[in-house]
Amino acid sequence: MNNHEEVKSELTRSPIKNKVGSIFVPVRDIEKAREWYCRLLGVPSDCQIMNGHLCPLPMEGTGIILDTMPMWGGKEPGGAPNIKTPAFLLLTSDLQASYEYVKENNVTLVTDIEHDHWFVIKDPDGNLLMVCRE
Template identity: 35%
Template sequence: MSSPIQSRVGQVFIPVRDMGSSVQWYAALLGFEPGTASHDDTIYDIPTDGDTRLALDANRPDFDPSGPPRFFFWTDDMGATLEHLRALGVTITSAVEDIGSVFFVQFEDPDGNALMACQRA
């Protein structure tokens, strides 16, 4: 069966309530220089490697952040990742889990969005 919709992710949107503090938090988490939001300060495009884009979205500040992580960040060093998260005071919500092909840790951003970092086994 064919479809005109491609099985390739273009952009992931992370809902946030306070754009300024969210940009600063993600800049510290991911190591980029914060810039200016667009669309009347409601969208911030986080610099990413690869084709998939990542944006902070403050258009719906009444969102419910519950649920599992909807995507993950790759890491090559889980130990350094844990140290980095702890140094930033990030809420870590799981132990490191090894599922065979990868191991991962879950954590939250200041808005309660569930995030994950994965390392290939």
């Protein structure tokens, strides 16, 4: 067995899948965050808030869970730290229409459309989110 085959063999032994289940987004007010995200994504805002601090959004593919994160600083006066760099992207088939939609809905734009491919917005908690052309 050569060195490359040994490395590949070791990598395939991991019980951890190379698949993202859900992404947590830190929020301060779970009800307000649920309304904002559901409006942004065009999904019903009746998704359940679990244990008083978790709200899984109805997503296609990888999930997003809004969380006040009581174990990770959510009980502190400023709440859990927000995401200061886009940690994931939301897809769109119409970048310009998405850009106009967020402008019309008073979503804070962090960038204009960049490279005719993406732009960044800020949620009410200051988390940065990227919207990217499919």
